[in-house]
Amino acid sequence: MKQTYSVNIGGRAYNIDADAYALLDRYLNDISSRLSDSDVESMDDIEARIADIFDERISSSMLVVNIEMVRRAMGIIGRPEMFGGQKRGFSYQSGSYPHEPRRLFRSWSNKVIGGVCGGLGEYFDIDPNVIRLISVLLVFFGGLSLWVYIIMWIVLPQSPYYVK
Numbered sequence: 001m002k003q004t005y006s007v008n009i010g011g012r013a014y015n016i017d018a019d020a021y022a023l024l025d026r027y028l029n030d031i032s033s034r035l036s037d038s039d040v041e042s043m044d045d046i047e048a049r050i051a052d053i054f055d056e057r058i059s060s061s062m063l064v065v066n067i068e069m070v071r072r073a074m075g076i077i078g079r080p081e082m083f084g085g086q087k088r089g090f091s092y093q094s095g096s097y098p099h100e101p102r103r104l105f106r107s108w109s110n111k112v113i114g115g116v117c118g119g120l121g122e123y124f125d126i127d128p129n130v131i132r133l134i135s136v137l138l139v140f141f142g143g144l145s146l147w148v149y150i151i152m153w154i155v156l157p158q159s160p161y162y163v164k
Contacts, residue, residue: 004064010044010051014058016065024050024070030080042083049077079109105159114153122159 003018016024028047035042053073054065102123110118110128117135121128138144 009054010048012051012055014051014054014065015063016070017067020065020067020070023067024073027070027074027080031083034080034083046077049073053077104156106153106156108159114149115158116149116152116156119156119159 004015005018005021007014007016007021009024028043031046032043050073053076054069057069057072058065104123105119106115107118107122107128108115110121112118112132117131118128120126120131124131135144135149139146139149
């Protein structure tokens with residue numbers, strides 16, 4: 001049995017489970033921290049779009065918004081970095097979400113070939129170009145085989161947080 005909350009998103013009421021609420025709350029707070037304090041209209045538009053995305057999946061007011069629906073909405077709306085630099089010290093990535101371990105993914109936004117180096121850069125919070133440079137040097141000097149990259153390309157799942 002999961003705890004649920006009743007929330008108002010974009011002027012519409014939803015029942016949302018505790019994990020999904022925590023994820024959505026941190027995501028919206030991160031976006032809000034990147035917008036100016038006077039830009040209330042953009043946050044209202046984002047919330048309205050999230051409500052539209054939820055309405056696509058929810059057929060009855062008795063159904064509960066789950067974490068998969070929130071991740072889908074985040075993937076459609078995009079990463080908070082797309083809304084500008086942080087103006088107030090907050091990041092939805094600064095800590096882990098409840099019940100969600102940190103995972104390694106291939107990157108959607110930082111990919112040249114398969115997104116492996118971009119995903120490693122996002123995971124370790126390093127510039128992906130540095131990882132690309134190290135990978136190329138290791139391939140040429142025999143320390144890293146091209147097969148390792150190909151295997152990681154096959155094994156690592158695509159990140160669900162950004163959709164082109």
